Each structure stands twice: as structure tokens, then as C-alpha cells.
Amino acid sequence: MKFADVADVRDKLEKAGYVTSKEIATVVFLASVTKKPILVEGPAGVGKTELAKAMSRALGLNLLRLQCYEGLDESKALYEWEYAKQLLYTQMVKEKIGDVISGAQTLADAVEKIASHEDAFFSERFIQPRPLLQAISSEDTVVLLIDEVDKSDPEFEAFLLELLSDFQVSIPEIGTKTARNIPFVILTSNNYRDMSDALKRRCIHIYIDYPQRDLEIQIVKLKLPDIDEKLAASIVDAVRSIRSLDLKKRPCISETIDWARSLIALSVDELGADVLVSTLNMVCKYKADSEMVKANVKKILP
């Protein structure tokens, strides 16, 4: 399944429960046509990961997710060699080995004979694929989400370069594997550190910021279809003005939605100062932040 044009992207993503701006849709469309990875940056909680999930839903593709962290290495991201299985197989076919080398006259001969069967010892059978290898060797196209790539070490980033430019990886025991279908790669980053220029060059870059007011209202309404229009608008307005304060952690979209959901649960139909203060825990995750919001209630609720 493919996207036809930019409008189609917006349509399909919206059906999958993800409202986009035109800019995001354009980038997604281009990435799908040119088969280039997308590097998504932005503050926490604006739906970077969700974009990948929505894409896999919209296109009906499998989603493979690789969560990056400090110390992530190839054996966890690419493949692991299953020594135990290899050992077990070798033990079980021990007698067969005797048969193979039975006709050999000299030691060198015997080694030669075993060597001709080397493939049996080093085959894909003993490889346990991890997300990256799975994505490359998969029969169907998949969506590969490499989440929080900025948390990984620079070495891993360098390793990703090979994968992202040629979609092939080299496994010393077996050889180079090339992708059957080029996966749809999405990298997300929180700007914990800057990615290298080389990585950026291979990707289409997009920065997702907190959405515009109308877009955010639309998102809230999409997630909570039975919310009152006026309440949704006032919630979004309040969150937007909370965001403009100098907070340690700014409320993100998912917090807007959680807040709206809890207000519905409390069957509140108008956002007042007392409601705001009593449900503040949904929006502010630091004590200092809630205090600052309390001090500025007048500004937030005009």
C-alpha cells in the first residue's frame, strides 16, 4: 500500500487516528516515495513515536520498534549469534562428522572434508534476528521505528549510517545481507544531543512542535469524540497558556488529552479556577510547576 499524494497522506493518517499538519504530511509523503528515512525531532510528548505507529496502521504494515538507550549495541539491535543452539547441533551430529571424515587418509584431508560442510555450521539457522535485521530480511515492507536515537552512543549512530544509506548489514559469519524490501524508517530524537551531520544528510528532517490551536482542538476531539466543543477549546487554550510559562516540564499533547479525559470523568462542563487547581496534577509533573501555575491562574483563565 502506498500514499497517492500529500492529501492522501493526511486522509489516511487521520483515519488511523493521527492528525497532521500539511508540513508533516508532505514530509511523510516524500519519504514514502523516495524511500528515505525520516528524522523526527521535537519536544517530548508531541507525538513523534505516535507518527510511526499511525503510519504502520495507515499503511497496514508491521511495526518494528527499536528503543535506543545508552549502551545499546549491535547484538541487541541487529542480531545475536546463538552459540547454545550451534553447540547443541554440533553435539547431535557428532557421529555424522565421523562418517564424513571416515574416508580421509591424512589429517589435512579430514579438515578439508569438514571445511566443505562449513555452511552447515555457519548458517542463518543460528542467528537470532533483532529488530534491525528483522526489518531488512522481512518479506513484506515494514515500518521500522528507531526511537530516541539521540540516547544511543555515537558508535551505534555510525553503525546506523551503513544501514540507512544502503539498507544492508554485514554479518561476519555469513556475509552481507541486503534488504528485500526497503523498510519505512522513522528515527525520533529529543535533542538530548545533536545527531551527526552524516546521519542528518541521509534523512529527511522534520521538527514537530506543539500543534497550532485548531490542530490541537482537532486532536482532542479525535481522541475524545464525545467531548463538548467549548470545553475542548477552553482546555486547549489553558494548556497553551500554561505552556508559555517558564516551567520545568511543559505539558504535551498527551497530557492535554489525559486532562480532558479526566475532566470528562469528573463531568465538568466548564473550566474554572477551582477545577484547574484541583486537577493540576494531570498537567504539571513538578511541584514547582504546579505552584507557578497556581500563581498565574488569572492569566491562564481569562
Place this chain on the structure above:
Amino acid sequence: MVNAILKFVQCCRTAGYRVSTSEVIDCISQLSLINILEEEEFRSVLRANFAKSRREQAQFDRLYHLYFHELRQDIDLDDTESTIEKMDEILNDLQEQVRGSADHEAILDFLSGDPMDFLEMIRRLQTEEVDVNQGRKFNLGPLASRLLVMVQLNDVRSRVERILEENPFHYAKDTRRILSRRFEAQLDRAYEMLLREPRPHNEGIREVRTHEQYLRQLGDRPFTSLTPKEIEQVREIIDRLVRKLKDIVSRRYAGNNRGVLDVKKTLRAAAKYDGVPMDIRFRKRPPRKGKVVTLCDISSSVWSAARFMLNILYSLQECFTKVNSFVFVSGLAEVTKIFEEEEINHAIEKVLKEVNIDYHAQTDYGETFRQFRNGYMDTLNKKTTLIIIGDARSNYFHPEDRILEEMRDKCKRLIWLNPEPESMWNTGDSEMFAYKAHCHELRECRNLNQLVDFVEELIL
């Protein structure tokens, strides 16, 4: 089309972006896939390919607007061929007049729709280093060079006027008005660009940075000149610092703590591989922690430094096996218990109020050391770092530096932190030089930054 993009790329590069050839190729091939008449799509393609980080985006938008809207303005207005020709004519005339001056030519290029040199010029002005050698920082240098460009802009402006006025027959009245308006508008734009201050582009980043700068600045102030409100803020900084240090310490221990072979665990893991020890397990080496003994002078001259020191040390308690602390003026008292039991800020107050020490007595380092030798020498061992905070002003009592020597021999390291500026050491009743001979390390510790440097070195 391709040419227009390439020219724009040139502009981007002059404005300081690193746009690689492969990105340009990508961009152009992507443009053929979308509807380029939709401006939003067009812009997002350029943006996605050329401005690949948040910092660059605001400036990219400005550049984009300049290039694709403002500079192209002359084409989509009700222009006749002849007006454009006339503009070119005037520009050529001007070019003749000012040949040789690079800045002038940049301005003229800007007027004729090629903003590259002018952008380069502005960037040069904005990134110009302020000459620090002058001793004091003035932004006079950049301002002056900006002024120069302004003068040149005005110069071009008046030259255009003159050409128009001097040839009243060549230019019809209407064209003259149009032309002069056009040039005015362009020059105004150049003027405005020149005056625009370079701003940090991410608001989030900006706020944090200014706050951070403020905190740094606070860190450079001597402890003695902090207001009560600032003391609160310093505590906040300390909190944050402590958290950072703990993170670093825990990460370091997590990474590099491979000890000897752990036979038990290796055998257990080998069971998985039919008894072959494929997976070798190592014992974790327990982190090496030291013990700290602090001796704090709490006479008023030193107390402000000592309290922050204690604050940091006790917040970092788990990085040490034990922290023993003593306070003294003319006699010694152990306050370890107070700090262990109370919340740190309470403890500091409590020390001032409850400990049996006469704060108004004269500081006597000699007596302090004698008491320490008699009562607490056993707190020192070869794993101990002894930290003494004091100005070494012993009011002409016997300094007893021999005892300090004994103390040094019993501990691993002896560090003296002096809250006085180095130039004051050994003046008047200061015995700093007598003690200096026995210290492993001697540091000035007047402000938070120095204290922080010290603690970082102590722990890492």
C-alpha cells in the same frame, strides 16, 4: 527552476548552513514529486532538506521569506519590461560609480536580486568577535562596522535619487516614481535586515540558557556578598549539581567495575551451553569510596563558605563511606550527629544555635588542633580525606603546625580550602604559609564555582 533553487542554496550556504550536494539533489528530485504550486509543500521540502535542526529553522524561514517573497516582489508587481530595464540601467550606472568598493557592490547586488554578498556581510557583522583584549567588553566594534554599512546604504540611496533627477528626460515622471519607490523599498529592507539582532532561535533553549548564565554568574560571586535570597538560589544550584554528580558517579560505577572471575556464576551460565563456559561472568568490584573528615572554621569570616561546603558534602553522603564533621572557633565540637539526623538546612541552623561553642571568641587554630589530637585522632586513617576550611587567621596564637603535620601523616590527603583571596594569605595574623607546608593541596574557595570544581575533583 533548478537555477532558482541552486541560487537559494548558495544563499543558505552564505548564511552559514552546511548544505551538501546530495541534499540538493534529493531536494530537487523530491520537488518533482509534489505540487510545487502549493507553497506550503514547496517550503516544507526545502526546509526538510536544508535546515536539519531546530536551531536553524527560524533563520531558514526568514531566509526563505527574503528570497522567495521579498526579492521577487519586483516581478509580480505591475511591472513593464521597460521598468525592469531601466532599473538595470540605473544599477549599471551605479556599478560604474562605485567600482572597487566591495560593500557597495554587495548592496547593489542585493538591489538587483542577488542577496548573497550582502547576507555574507551581515553574517560577518553579526558573528564578529568582540575584541576582548581591550580589557572591558564593548560592543562598539560591531556597532561601528554596522554604522559603516548604514552610511553606504544611504549613499546608494542618494545616488539613485541623483541619477533619477539628473536625467528627467530619460525617465518619464511615472516611471521615475515607480523606480524610486522600488529602490526605496529594497533599501529599507536591507536596512531592516542590518538592524535585526541575531537571536537564539529556540525559545525553550533561550530561557534555559539565560537562567543558566545567571546561575553561573551567581557562582562567581564571593560567598560573603550573597543576599539571603541568593543563598536560597545557591542551594538550588547545589541541589542540581548534587543530582548531576550522583548520576555521573553511578554511571561510572556501572560501566567500569569489572572485577575478578566469578566462578559460581560462570558455571551456572555454562549449564546453558552443555558445560562449556561460553559466557564468562565477572564479579562486580565494589565502588571505592573514601571517608571524609571536615574541620570547619565557623567564625563569621568563614562560615558562609563552610555552610555550602557542608551542604554539598552531606548531600553527597552516599558517595563516601562516612563523613565526620567538626566545627571550631576557639575550641572544637563534633557535629556529625546533627548532620546525620537533621535535614541539611535545619542542621546548619542547629549548628549555629545549639553547639557548645563561643562564636564571639577569637579563632584559635592551635587550640583546635590540640583538641583534635587529644580526642579525635582515631577518625583519621589511610582512606580518609581531611578537608579543613578556614582562613588560617589564628589571632597570633601558636599555630601548632606540627600537629597538622601529624594529622597529615595519618590520613590519605589533607586539603585546605581558604575563603580568602590568595593575595591576602599570610598577611597580618594569617598563618597560611606555616600550614601550607603540610597540606597536600591548598585551594582558594571564595565562590560557588570554585567550590563546585573542588567537589567534582574530590568525587570523580
